[in-house]
Amino acid sequence: MVTIKEIAEMAQVSRSTVSRVLNDSGYVSEEAREKVEQVIEETGYVPSQYAKSLRTKRTKVIGVILPTIQTETPSRIVTGLGKELEEHGYQILLANTNHDKEKELEYLDLLKVRQVDGIVLIATNTAPNLIEKIKELPIPVVMIGQEAENVMYVSYNDYDAARTLTSLFIQKGHKKIGFIGVDESDKAVGILRKQGYYDEMQAHGLPVEENWVQKAVFNIDSGYDAMKKIHTSEGVLPSAVFAVTDRLAIGAMSYLKQEGLRIPEDVAVAGIGASEISQYIHPKLTTIDYQNEKAGEEAAKQLLSCIHSKKVKEKMILDYRLIERDSV
């Protein structure tokens, strides 16, 4: 492998001079620069990143921890991150936990060892030990999707989004509205969205029956099962169901259609996430767009600012957009 030393010898200058043209730093005569550049061109020399990092303590690598890469939300976020980071010469080091919360912690350590310049955590929970670890870390960390004290984050307006959607149902004349949520360990999706639903119902003096509110996990089948439970439970059936994700909504619709129920005439359905498929299923799903790519971009910006120790606004809550289609 060709090194800076050899380039220096071939160009008949010192290593420092080569380094200077490489980094555009300090003074270097036009003559010397041309000579060096020519030699670099000829040899196809590329500087060693790890030697460089050893000196500068910067790797230009950002670690990204995510629960899965197989659903749209994290994929879009990573795309956004990638776009923004690439422009600044940063790369992404991927750490996929496959929904294993233990690994979230492990990766936080591992990425430190890997000496990344910063970390983006696509968060699914805000467990105290996780937040503790983030604060202890000597490198900047930005969370996406969850909020926590004294931590940088980019999050969505889950509470208002849930109220907006519930409000839409009410506006369309629905009074009996069901809810398919997820576990409360996920504060953003499990608590905030549910709270928005409850509060909006209450604000309109609408009752919520226990049977209408089901807990699911993050997959389509689980949405199906939850809808089934709501449908087969005793008592009054809701005329509308709010699922906290599009996939859950799709599962619910799948059940309803199978039972011969019409959407939205018999039961209206809405989700959150603006998944690509939501506009191709029948009926087209009413949902909320969260601007995931933008979340990624903003998180990257925050992180880079922090790395370059500019002043940063530590938190950011993104706006959302209601997409009214045919399922409500």
Next chain:
Amino acid sequence: MVTIKEIAEMAQVSRSTVSRVLNDSGYVSEEAREKVEQVIEETGYVPSQYAKSLRTKRTKVIGVILPTIQTETPSRIVTGLGKELEEHGYQILLANTNHDKEKELEYLDLLKVRQVDGIVLIATNTAPNLIEKIKELPIPVVMIGQEAENVMYVSYNDYDAARTLTSLFIQKGHKKIGFIGVDESDKAVGILRKQGYYDEMQAHGLPVEENWVQKAVFNIDSGYDAMKKIHTSEGVLPSAVFAVTDRLAIGAMSYLKQEGLRIPEDVAVAGIGASEISQYIHPKLTTIDYQNEKAGEEAAKQLLSCIHSKKVKEKMILDYRLIERDSV
């Protein structure tokens, strides 16, 4: 930051000894080992990866170049890669081209500069300059999804899969079968799948009308448009349509349903890819599963074997599985 030198001092041994316990290499007395381990424990010391890399020339990082992370195929591959690599202490450095073929080449260089130990290229084409560059690279590269001479790859059996699917239509009594394909720059999807379709048709003495064969790009709307062209073209209409991806098939179905055509009674549809949504749309889509995760795992295995310079079988063609559902 605490370094090996400080650990040595605190443990009252030499740096070499610390290095030995760190890497389990050479002799070190039980006494010394314990002392060192204790100090490491106390200080929370972690060795600097880049200093280590500078010495060993190994980074334990694999670069992954992909066209997008927003569709299921690459996502699944990356998941498979991640699982296998993680077990061996390797990490993934992500390079997203966003379908820009120029960037494929750029990233190949960039990853070299980043001194990754190997590269996985989720390939969309086999342009000569791309293949040339791969061969020139001093680090091992495994392609996924495309085949080429003198390059390591893991690919799918596109040709046979296409014949199988076409054969299924024929078996169900269809004689007029349409085809929605993609550009031939993508050899695997654009050429092989089409060839399989043509050959199977010919083997049964079935004619193919020009209007039945449409070219699309990789998105749902394009499948819709292609189906529309087939439907609105002059001449005899096919009773079945083979789309080369599930998303294209979904687009085609979307058009057919909108036109009030029944699937599969009026027009049967099949795709390739076994996308998650394929089993939740109506009717459930007949498709082919390509084992993308396994492709990722196998590519990782190949790469690691190559890095550790064991002998490798340079190429691997994965098997596929027909999933018969309700759309045919």
Next chain:
DNA sequence: CTGTTAGCGCATTCAT
């Protein structure tokens, strides 16, 4: 404007 010098943190001979 340029070269000399001195490490960055680690693994690896080579002596002892």
Next chain:
DNA sequence: ATGAATGCGCTAACAG
């Protein structure tokens, strides 16, 4: 079994 010495490839004072 251990330590001293060396250098991986690079950047950054500093002196000229």
